[in-house]
Amino acid sequence: MENEGKTVLITGVSKGLGIELCTKFLDNNWKVFGISRTKTEEIIRLQKSYEDRFSWKSYDLADTDNLKQFFNELIDKEALNAYVNNAAVAYDDIITNVQLDPLIHMYKVNVFSPIMLTKFVLRNMLLHNVMGSIVHLSSISVHTGYKGLAMYASTKGALEAFSKNTAREWGERKIRSNCLVAGFMETEMSSSLTPDQKNRIYQRTSLKIPTEKSSVASMVYFLCTQEASSITGQNIFVDSGTI
Amino acid sequence: MESKLLEIFNVVLRNRGRSEVSQLTENTHLRSDLGLDSLDLAELTVRIESEYGIDIFEEGIVNTVGEIVNKLNALK
Numbered sequence: 001m002e003n004e005g006k007t008v009l010i011t012g013v014s015k016g017l018g019i020e021l022c023t024k025f026l027d028n029n030w031k032v033f034g035i036s037r038t039k040t041e042e043i044i045r046l047q048k049s050y051e052d053r054f055s056w057k058s059y060d061l062a063d064t065d066n067l068k069q070f071f072n073e074l075i076d077k078e079a080l081n082a083y084v085n086n087a088a089v090a091y092d093d094i095i096t097n098v099q100l101d102p103l104i105h106m107y108k109v110n111v112f113s114p115i116m117l118t119k120f121v122l123r124n125m126l127l128h129n130v131m132g133s134i135v136h137l138s139s140i141s142v143h144t145g146y147k148g149l150a151m152y153a154s155t156k157g158a159l160e161a162f163s164k165n166t167a168r169e170w171g172e173r174k175i176r177s178n179c180l181v182a183g184f185m186e187t188e189m190s191s192s193l194t195p196d197q198k199n200r201i202y203q204r205t206s207l208k209i210p211t212e213k214s215s216v217a218s219m220v221y222f223l224c225t226q227e228a229s230s231i232t233g234q235n236i237f238v239d240s241g242t243i
Numbered sequence: 244m245e246s247k248l249l250e251i252f253n254v255v256l257r258n259r260g261r262s263e264v265s266q267l268t269e270n271t272h273l274r275s276d277l278g279l280d281s282l283d284l285a286e287l288t289v290r291i292e293s294e295y296g297i298d299i300f301e302e303g304i305v306n307t308v309g310e311i312v313n314k315l316n317a318l319k
Contacts, residue, residue, distance in 0.1 A: 122285075123288075123292075126289050127293055170282070
């Protein structure tokens with residue numbers, strides 16, 4: 001069967017895009033290792049539907065100290081073909097109000113843990129001679145400024161730089177790294193915005209509508225497949241054509 | 244020199260299309276004698292960690308086979 005034995009690690013799987021991503025890979029016969037803080041109804045549903053191919057564990061990525069042990073327990077020496085860094089928290093405020101503690105918390109979840117997980121994933125791929133693929137979820141806010149998102153956008157900008165350099169460093173081992181630059185989606189992450197704020201954001205896109213989660217998930221999936229074997233070090237925009 | 248360790252070195256050399264070695268001495272230099280670069284050393288590290296449970300580069304740069312053997316012996 002196509003893709004049988006292929007494995008992917010996905011973070012932030014409890015809701016929204018994370019569920020969409022898991023479903024996409026599972027429907028295509030991949031085994032999914034999923035991480036999230038909370039166990040939602042959707043997680044339970046996936047566990048029931050894909051008993052043998054969906055392995056989920058709870059972890060808070062703000063805990064940067066126990067990540068190695070957690071990773072080893074979750075993956076348990078299996079070879080990984082792909083890593084999708086989807087987990088993120090958003091700390092929104094104007095810059096004159098920024099507080100260090102929530103900023104550090106956001107950097108731990110959005111940047112430090114993904115960098116450490118990339119370390120473990122690369123080492124896993126080296127051990128198993130896998131020509132794997134890494135995809136980081138970035139945000140259009142990196143490229144088009146939005147009031148209140150400066151700190152959040154800075155974490156995603158850090159990931160884009162990290163991904164570009166991962167691609168350069170590990171390209172000769174045929175390990176690829178790309179960023180998917182997502183536009184604003186109707187997810188919990190954007191739920192704090194008022195309808196007026198959302199409309200103004202959508203008016204700044206060519207399609208004048210929110211970015212579809214399914215479109216993002218399909219592109220992430222494509223980037224993890226052999227069909228994308230010549231694509232690395234790129235930022236792929238899936239953002240309703242933000243202008 | 245344990246044969247297990249020699250085999251790990253040869254797996255890394257094979258993966259890079261280089262000829263295998265029949266023996267290693269404590270003074271064998273990882274870069275200048277075996278021609279390993281930083282990515283090869285990363286692969287060597289994960290293979291040794293998988294076999295022996297120790298990250299040989301965790302506390303800094305290692306230059307010779309002897310330094311690796313010392314770290315492995317310290318485990319015993």
